[in-house]
Amino acid sequence: xxxxFLHYFPNFFFFFVFYLIPVFLVQxxxxxxxxxxxxxxxxxxxxxxxxxxxxxxGGDPCAESWMGIKCDGSAVVSLKLSGLGLNGSMGYLLSxxxxxxxxxxxxxxxxxxxPFQMPPNLTTLNLARNNLSGNLPYSISSMVSLTYLxxxxxxxxxxxxxxxxxxxxxxxxxxxxxxFSGDLPSSLSSLSNLSTLHVQNNQxxxxxxxxxxxxxxxxxxxxxxxTGWVPQELLSIPxxxxxxxxxxxxxxxxxxxxxxPPPGVPAKRNHSRSSGSAHSPEGSDKKSSxxxxxxxxxxxxxxxxxxxxxLLVFALLALLFCKRKWRTKPSNGRMSxxxxxxxxxxxxxxxxxxxxSSTPAVVNVKPPPAEDVPVDKVYGKNGSIKRxxxxxxxxxxxxxxxxxxxxxxxxxxxxxxxxxxxxxxxxFSNGKVLALKKIDNSALSLQEExxxxxxxxxxxxxRHPNIVSLAGYCTEHGQRLLVYEYIGxxxxxxxxHFSDDGGKKLSWNARVxxxxxxxxxxxxxxxxxxxxxxxxxxxxxNILLDGEFNPHLSDCxxxxxxxxxxxxxxxxxxxxxxYSAPEFALSGIYTTKxxxxxxxxxxxxxxxxxxxxxxxRPRPEQSLVRWATPQLHDIDALSKMVDPTLNGMYPAKSLxxxxxxxxxxxxxxxxxxxPMSEVVxxxxxxxQRAGGSKRRSSDDxxxxxxxxxxxxxxxPI
Numbered sequence: 001x002x003x004x005f006l007h008y009f010p011n012f013f014f015f016f017v018f019y020l021i022p023v024f025l026v027q028x029x030x031x032x033x034x035x036x037x038x039x040x041x042x043x044x045x046x047x048x049x050x051x052x053x054x055x056x057x058g059g060d061p062c063a064e065s066w067m068g069i070k071c072d073g074s075a076v077v078s079l080k081l082s083g084l085g086l087n088g089s090m091g092y093l094l095s096x097x098x099x100x101x102x103x104x105x106x107x108x109x110x111x112x113x114x115p116f117q118m119p120p121n122l123t124t125l126n127l128a129r130n131n132l133s134g135n136l137p138y139s140i141s142s143m144v145s146l147t148y149l150x151x152x153x154x155x156x157x158x159x160x161x162x163x164x165x166x167x168x169x170x171x172x173x174x175x176x177x178x179x180f181s182g183d184l185p186s187s188l189s190s191l192s193n194l195s196t197l198h199v200q201n202n203q204x205x206x207x208x209x210x211x212x213x214x215x216x217x218x219x220x221x222x223x224x225x226x227t228g229w230v231p232q233e234l235l236s237i238p239x240x241x242x243x244x245x246x247x248x249x250x251x252x253x254x255x256x257x258x259x260x261p262p263p264g265v266p267a268k269r270n271h272s273r274s275s276g277s278a279h280s281p282e283g284s285d286k287k288s289s290x291x292x293x294x295x296x297x298x299x300x301x302x303x304x305x306x307x308x309x310x311l312l313v314f315a316l317l318a319l320l321f322c323k324r325k326w327r328t329k330p331s332n333g334r335m336s337x338x339x340x341x342x343x344x345x346x347x348x349x350x351x352x353x354x355x356x357s358s359t360p361a362v363v364n365v366k367p368p369p370a371e372d373v374p375v376d377k378v379y380g381k382n383g384s385i386k387r388x389x390x391x392x393x394x395x396x397x398x399x400x401x402x403x404x405x406x407x408x409x410x411x412x413x414x415x416x417x418x419x420x421x422x423x424x425x426x427x428f429s430n431g432k433v434l435a436l437k438k439i440d441n442s443a444l445s446l447q448e449e450x451x452x453x454x455x456x457x458x459x460x461x462x463r464h465p466n467i468v469s470l471a472g473y474c475t476e477h478g479q480r481l482l483v484y485e486y487i488g489x490x491x492x493x494x495x496x497h498f499s500d501d502g503g504k505k506l507s508w509n510a511r512v513x514x515x516x517x518x519x520x521x522x523x524x525x526x527x528x529x530x531x532x533x534x535x536x537x538x539x540x541x542n543i544l545l546d547g548e549f550n551p552h553l554s555d556c557x558x559x560x561x562x563x564x565x566x567x568x569x570x571x572x573x574x575x576x577x578x579y580s581a582p583e584f585a586l587s588g589i590y591t592t593k594x595x596x597x598x599x600x601x602x603x604x605x606x607x608x609x610x611x612x613x614x615x616x617r618p619r620p621e622q623s624l625v626r627w628a629t630p631q632l633h634d635i636d637a638l639s640k641m642v643d644p645t646l647n648g649m650y651p652a653k654s655l656x657x658x659x660x661x662x663x664x665x666x667x668x669x670x671x672x673x674x675p676m677s678e679v680v681x682x683x684x685x686x687x688q689r690a691g692g693s694k695r696r697s698s699d700d701x702x703x704x705x706x707x708x709x710x711x712x713x714x715x716p717i
Contacts (some may be wrong), residue, residue: 030062030258034076037096038066044091046616048082058454075099082106082126087616090115092498095139095411105130106150113137114151117411121145129153131615135160136424138440139411143167150174152198161206162187162440172196176220179203184210199224200241208234208242221245250428392453394460395472399479402426402436409438420561425486434471435487439480439561452480452561459557460528466521468544470553487544487552492602496609496643498538508650510549511606512658516683517551518543522599523558523676526592534559536590538598539579539612540605578612578624582668593670599679600665604628607658609643625666632659657686 038061042054053059054067062071070078076098086108090341094103097116103119106128113134115125123145132154140146141163152174159182160175170191176198183206184199194214200222208221216237221243230247234240241586405426406413416423421440427433452475459470459482472483491493492514495506506514525533536559544552581597584590601612604624610617612624621627631637635652638659642650664674674682 004259004483005078012667029074030060030071030076031074031099033096033098034100035059035061037093038069038079040091045086045088048084048086048088050086051081058649072099074383078102080104081108086110092117094118095120101145109615111613114156117414118143123169124148126150127154128473132156135159136163137417138163140164141166142411144169146170148172152176152178154178156180159183160185164188165190168192170194175202180203181205184208186210186242189213205232216240219632244365319586331380392457392460392473394456394470395483397472397474397481397483399474399476399481401428402474402481402483404429405434406436418555420558426483433486435468435484437482437484439482441478441480455560456482458560462525462533462556464521464524466517466551466553467524467556468552470557484554485552487546487554488548489539489545489549492543492545492551492605493540495545496605497611503526505645506549506606508646508654512654512683512687514543514545514551514689515551515603515606515661516680518553518602519599519676519680519683521551521553521556522595523680526595526676532592533557534590534592535598536594538595538602540602543602581670583670591670591675592676593594596665596673596676597670599676600662600673601625603662603665607643607647607655607662608641629663629666653689657682657689661686 005395038054038058039056039492042048042051042330043056045051047056047631048054051066052066053060059066061069061073061076068079068081069076070080076097077098079100079101082104083106086105087110089112090110092115097103097119098120098121101118102124103122104124104126106126108130110127111131111133114132114137116288117139118125118137120139120143122143125143125146125148129152132151135156135158138161140149140161145164146167147169149170149172153176155178156175157179159396160180162185164170164173164185166186168190171193173194173196177200179202180199181203188194188197188210189212191214192509195216196218197211197214197216198218198220200220202224204224204226206219206226208226208231208682209228210520211219212231212233216234217233217239218239220239220241222241226245226247228248230242233240251262278350313408403409405428406424409422409424413424413426414422415425415435418437421438424436424438425433426436428439446453453473456470456473460473463469468484468487470482471485474483496593522535525535533556535553535556537551544554579598579601581590581594584594601624605612606608608624608628610624613622614624628641631641635656638655639652642648642655664672664682665679667673
């Protein structure tokens with residue numbers, strides 16, 4: 001028997017090594033990055049029990065057949081979790097799913113924004129019918145394999161991001177039933193394979209001209225605010241719904257002669273034209289009244305020549321009139337440096353100053369530092385010289401230097417994204433690290449682009465230890481970039497709501513310091529700057545923390561660059577963010593007292609550890625202000641509201657006084673809210689009493705405040 005075993009042992013060993021061991025090994029075959037991404041997603045969705053097989057740590061998604069997941073070898077290629085009642089958010093590691101082709105999270109209750117980094121190689125993305133807010137992330141612009149994109153039935157808002165220039169494979173795009181506003185992005189004209197486009201039930205404006213050359217079979221633009229004429233080319237689309245807009249009646253006028261097609265636009269489709277077309281096919285001949293044929297091309301050239309002659313005569317008359325007018329006035333205008341300006345410069349200055357005065361920008365901010373040479377002459381888009389009313393004290397960077405510092409604006413260097421564009425980490429050759437906000441030109445109106453340097457000038461003069469300082473800017477080649485100091489410890493929002501690192505948990509001491517520091521920042525903006533600077537976007541995501549958890553308020557002064565479409569956004573969208581004061585949601589009016597309300601909401605976040613809006617909680621608790629306000633003066637209820645991560649490590653008296661400040665700030669009537677200087681004084685007294693009581697008794701043992709050097713705690717009260 002033993003001889004038989006020894007005879008067959010080599011064959012058995014060969015079979016075990018080359019066949020059985022690979023079978024065992026293949027059982028744990030999910031790519032590590034894919035597994036980690038799914039674990040983070042599971043946690044962000046609040047560990048739902050309906051996702052059978054899923055785990056927040058460990059596990060093997062492919063081998064264990066996690067619900068909704070399909071794999072190809074070790075790579076996750078499909079993730080379908082539609083209609084499962086999921087809530088929570090989408091996490092922050094979806095971009096690690098490099099092989100994922102299909103992502104379907106539709107028909108759930110997922111909230112927050114769409115992550116700014118998504119799986120890069122998706123062909124199908126379906127996020128329809130959730131509770132997502134914000135805008136389309138700019139990372140979609142690099143997802144060039146998309147054939148199907150559906151984000152309908154959410155609360156997405158602002159102007160549709162201009163991200164479709166490279167999406168020649170996209171055949172279906174559904175943005176319907178959201179709160180999008182503004183004009184259609186010009187990059188839609190590049191979608192050469194688009195057959196279905198749904199944008200109905202939004203707040204979109206402008207015309208439909210960007211859609212003229214698309215090979216559409218199904219177009220729905222109903223219930224928006226589109227104007228102008230319906231282009232004749234769109235009337236031949238088999239399914240075209242356009243009711244509920246403000247289109248002009250009658251046939252559309254013919255296009256200007258010899259108008260070239262937009263760049264990158266494919267040839268027009270061969271749909272038959274309606275018999276009601278207002279213009280004849282190009283190149284056709286017309287008959288004059290005497291029966292002779294006149295080429296339409298000759299007639300067009302003649303019209304152009306007459307137009308040019310008329311414009312030259314008109315310009316000459318205007319020049320003569322202006323010359324006579326200037327002679328009647330003394331030329332006493334002066335440019336910087338003391339030289340006398342001529343008439344043309346004077347007119348240019350007056351026009352620029354009139355434009356600046358109509359913008360809600362910060363002007364005459366005091367004290368104005370005189371560390372750099374004022375810049376009073378820059379070149380506009382068309383090469384014309386423009387005057388900037390205020391000096392710019394920030395450094396001017398070149399596009400080339402910023403490209404080098406960000407590795408050509410690579411995705412790896414993205415640290416955030418907002419309504420105006422992405423934020424990058426920029427590391428320069430001298431070792432200095434800064435944060436770079438690359439403003440998307442489509443997010444600004446033409447007027448606001450012209451006022452960009454005036455806003456830069458105003459922001460560069462904001463100087464406060466709790467405000468992120470503007471270090472520089474760039475306007476080369478039509479770009480709009482802002483360079484800030486880099487605060488590397490993340491935002492208050494992320495630390496409160498997404499941090500799994502025990503070392504980043506905020507003690508009660510640190511939370512009071514954050515509240516006091518940001519209160520000082522708002523006090524400076526409201527009561528030191530002349531005129532007052534209204535932040536307009538005060539929230540925990542804009543409070544950055546350094547290594548010692550000192551707060552630095554970001555985006556100060558950016559309200560001057562907020563798009564007009566966002567200023568006029570619907571009250572329905574405004575009320576969804578959780579930080580906005582009631583008067584803003586009702587009337588669109590935003591003042592310093594509105595900032596005070598938002599500050600009170602952030603204090604509630606610090607106290608409770610909860611988000612301002614959280615649809616994953618029971619309905620009475622979803623709105624933080626509505627749930628917490630009635631309990632702020634009830635000691636027993638207040639103790640139950642405190643963030644559980646504090647583990648009871650807080651003094652009861654300090655907590656009560658903190659809640660008193662919150663109650664003052666979140667009052668619905670703006671006139672009853674205190675100015676920020678009173679809020680600062682109340683928080684200073686809170687710190688002083690806490691320090692005094694700690695010295696006098698041991699009731700608050702283990703608790704003490706260490707204030708930054710710039711905080712004058714012993715100030716008279």
